[in-house]
Amino acid sequence: MARSPMKDQIAIVGVGSTGFSRGDRSPLSLALEASTAAIRDAGLTAADIDGVVATAEAGAASAPLVVSSLGLTEVSHHSRPAPLIMFSLLDAAQAVFAGTADHVLIVTPVMMSSWNSRRATQDPWRRGARSSILPVPEDSANANAYATWAGRYMHEFGASKDPFARIAVNSRSNAAANELAAMRKPLSFDEYHAGRMIRTPLNMFDMDYPADGADAFVVTTAQRAAQLPQPPVLIHAATTGVYGKNTEDQLPSLKRHGQHVVVDHLKARSDLWIDDVDLFYPYEGFTIIALSWLENCGFCEMGGAERYLAEHWNDERQRIEIDGRIPLNTHGGSLSEGATRGTGHLREAVIQLRGQAGARQVEGAKVALVTPGGFFFNSQGAILRSA
């Protein structure tokens, strides 16, 4: 067993969300709404917050700007971690664990931008972020990387688009019950397969839905959490991981990348694993990422997602239920709630573990596996549990 001194010592005690839509507000406005909601949810006030972690999303406010905009007196920890939520959650948790701060706010605003939304290019408030120099089409990084490796996955394992469709349909079915979600209209398999191709083999339904919104969280010690109003959610294990040969087109194979590193490190630090979890939040900025998390976490063998998802499909509810018990992305994920970059997955896990998910509630849920990130530079994961 690996060293894991922080196990169950840090709790998420507050969450706040603006919900996600195609709106007309600034990232700062969204960040402040989510932040104040999270601090109030935690039963705290501005005077209690002594740390601010402001995720470095494009256009997002810096931590000092969040501090001044919230009218905080002063903070002893502030940082600006790379996007995808686990970098921010780990930074905040480690600050509390180290004693650098006692109540740390994490805030992540996301905006649909001119690089991921055609509509955004027509909005003068967003156009500024766009460079006048056009990139070359023959790029193997970013979105293209997931299209190329999705094609390789299909080639190596003889997979069809069916498992990809199940991830997309599942997300939409779950988003219907989530009032924060941007896309709540059900998606049929026919609609999925007729979706406009963007990067063959991936179509528009294989990619997260660009939207505006913000999520915020408050973390503190487990001891302090016991005195606060919300049922505490403990960080049992959390890690990020990157594989050495991580350049997108140089990845030796699908057998080893960031997800495998994350899974190995989580398993080595956690008393709980997939037989113990009630909730699973595999990130799906692209559908292939969620299929890979499913396989790499060990729910099924590599290349087995097509068979596995067909076997664990609830036809009546048009969604995935592993062993009839573990639903995937109960909030609708990035494909349907909106491109939250993993904040939605984390927030929904917290709400479910508190037993506050209303119509979406998984009865008796005690343990969640949350795995944001793709293959190359932002793979990450956490096991959360109710106290």
Added chain:
Amino acid sequence: MADPNQSEQKPADGDLSDAELLELFAGHGVYRDNAAQYRGRLDGQLLINRCADCARYHQPPRPMCPNCWSFDVVPTPVSGRGTIHLLMYLHAGPPADGVDYHNGGHPVVVVELEEQEHLRVTGTVHEFGPNEPSIGDAVELDFLDRGGAPIVAFRPSHPTELNHPTKPDQPSLQEHRSQD
């Protein structure tokens, strides 16, 4: 420490200044550590960084060999022969001369070079005629011109052997392509 990229590598084209090189390849992400590779393209060469100490190639170009930490890395011409490892089609993207995102899309390939396992280069493909490029196809280098900037492209290395329909026992990306 002497940097072999700077001291040994004579610009292949002779007269392009660094500023002109950056302007010609605007959008390609040219910087100090890969400039030699772009100069090589102007001379019709695909240059891959190779370590003078341990003989390993690496990609993309770095100032130091990740295998043995030697800074003696030399941009070295390679054959340009390899096999298609990754393949996708773009149906939207930045406007570029000669790039058609419709009619089946613009192919982007990652080719594994014959010089070393897992050593790969990204580009496009052409001259496949009525045949569909497939993962595993043997290809060879053939630069395309885009406004004076050579673009890495590949063509089938044995055109006569490619007169087959897409391999029936393998899933074809073609089935999934839109006709827009």
